[in-house]
Amino acid sequence: MAAPMVKPVFCTSRSILQGLCGFCSRHAIASRSENVLSKYKTSALQLSKYMSTNRLLKQYSKGDDAESLEEFAADLDVKEKPKKYKAWTPADDVYMIKDYPPKETTFKDAMKRLRTQASWSYVPDREYKDRHIDVTLYLDLNVGEKKLPAFSNLWTPPHHFWKTNKVICIAEGDGAKLAEEAGADLVVGQEQFPEIIEGEITISDFDYCVADQNMVRHLAALKKYLREKFPTAKKGSAGKDVGPLVTKFKHVKKYRVLEKFDRISNCIIGNLGLSDEQIEDNLKFLITDVCTHKPLSAGPLITKLAICGYRLDSYKINLNDYIQQEEQKETIVDTRSELEKIEDELRQLRAS
Structure with missing residues (x-):
């Protein structure tokens, strides 16, 4: 039917x-x-x-x-309704934050709100006493008609926070002593290579692997077992001074661009145990490091910035305080190049 x-x-x-x-x-x-x-x-x-x-x-x-x-x-x-939101502004003073587009705020105001939320009585103190603060950077990877490939990099924040990384160092002789003094979790030499191959020493238990430059030529047998942690001079994980190398990788952090979304998500820049000034210094250092992957003449790399605490709200931060510094550097370089051209012209006139 x-x-x-x-x-x-x-x-x-x-x-x-x-x-x-x-x-x-x-x-x-x-x-x-x-x-x-x-x-x-x-x-x-x-x-x-x-x-x-x-x-x-x-x-x-x-x-x-x-x-x-x-x-x-x-x-x-x-006024067209924004995508994925109900309206531009709420109709009254009782509403869900997620239903309306976020408004830009200053870094200090955002940190004040995050600290207030973290101190609420219904938040369990034992589990979230020292929450981490992370940021999400939205990027513009277009350079003319081309697009920058997804990149990743290691950066060392000026103010250390949270737990240190577990580092295994491959060195012998004086280099092994310097690595132990710098705080390496484990120092191995050629005698311990069979233990790594047989699995008695598990590489996955360590965050990073560094090596003395003199030991690099002996590491071919371990390349299969170290994989992405294989130390090389290009990565900066192999060098002559083992002590500073271990100290660097004990506090180093990593960020990675998500190629599908053109952004760096959940990059930790500190925790609530640090002051607002220290967290902001870490944020400025991160932004400066990220902006080096795109020339200033091609436009700004970072378009949006959002800061969040672990299981807390997210706030959109005004970028003007951080992008202006990059613009000033560009103007300084331009003025220097112009002065050099003027000096060259004066020299040619005097010579003629």
Whole structure:
């Protein structure tokens, strides 16, 4: 048996306004709303593109005459509802933050809010006493018609925080002594290579592996077992001075660009045990390091910045305080190049 045909029901703006007439004053607004309907012919689906139904009902209910409705209808053409959000601003003082686009704030204001949220009584102190603070950097990888490949890098924050990394060092003789004094978790030589190959020493227990430059030529047998932790001079994990090398990798952090989303997500820059000034110094150092991967002449690399605490709200930070520094560096370089050109021209004139 064939299913019965169901006629589609279309809800037009006329039906919305007629429903509002009963909500406010049916016969008072109905006669005055005809001019608006004839001037702004739009459907309920188009109206819902700009704001939620409840907001639409409240806004129309405030209209006393046709002129106020015309002004509101004219505003619809200008203010389009943001994607993935209900509206630009909430209708009252009780709302969900996730339903509206975030507003930019300063770093100090964001940290003040995060510290306030972390001190609320219903947050368990044992588990989240010293929360980490992380940032998400939204990037513009376009350089003309080309696009920068996804990159990753190691950076050492000026102010250390949280736990230190576990480092295994491959060195012998004086280099082994320097590595132990610098705080290496384990120092191995050629005699311990069979233990690594047989699995008695598990490389996955360590975050990084560094090596003395004199030992690099003996590491070919361990390349299969060290994998991405294989120390090389290009990565900066192999060098002559083993002591500073171990100290560096004890506190080093890593960031990586997500190629699919063009952003660096959840890069930890500190914890609540640090002061706001120390966390901001770490943030500035990170931004400076990230911006080196794109020339200044191609435009800013970072377009948005959001800061968040572990299981706390996220806040959008104003980038002007950090991007201006890069612009000033560019102007300084330009002025220097101009001065050099002027000096060259003067020398040529004197010579002639």
